[in-house]
Amino acid sequence: MRDLSVIMAAPDVVATEKIDGENTTIFSGGCHPRSPDARYHPSRDWIKAFAAGISPRLANNERIVGEYLYARHSIQYHSLPSYFLGFAWMLGDEIQTWDDTQARFNELGICSVPLLYRGPFSKSLIAELVSQMDFAAQEGFVIRTTETFPEAQMDMNLGK
Secondary structure (H helix, E strand, O other), rough: OOOOOHHHHHHEEEEEOOOEEEEEEEEEEEEEOOOOOOOOOOOHHHHHHHHHHHHHOOOOOEEEEEEOOOOOOOOOOOOOOEEEEEEEEEOOOEEEOOHHHHHHHHHHHHEEOEEEEEEOOOHHHHHHHHHHHHOOOOOOOEEOOOOOOHHHHHHHHOOO
C-alpha cells in the first residue's frame, strides 16, 4: 500500500493470516483459480467438488474468494480445518463487510482464514503483528477495513 490513510481513518480493521495457497473464486457456475482460463490439473479436483456443494447456493452476482490449500506452496500447513479458507464475500463489485462475510461463510459451511486482530489501526499494529509471526509457518498478514468497499478501491482498503 502506498497510502494508509483509509485504513488509518477506519474505526475498525481486521488483520488476518495471509495464507499461501492458490487464490480461488467460487461463483454460481463453479470455481476457478486466479485465472478463469486455467487448465485442468488433478490437484484441483477437491476444490471442484467443494465448490459444487456451494455454487448452487450462490446468486449470479455473488462470489466467495479464498485460498485453496490442497497443493503445498512455500509453506506446509498442518491440521487445516479445510483445504479452502475464505477471506472475501463479494456481491457484484463490492467486497462485503467482515461481519457479513463471516455470517455468509457460516451459512455456506466455509472456514475463514485465521483472524489475528480486530480493532482500531495504530502505527504500532504492524510491528506487533510482525513480531508475532512465525515466518517458517506463516506467510504474513493482511489488514483490511471491516466495512464494505468497491473492489476497485481494494488497494486503499486492504494491504498485505
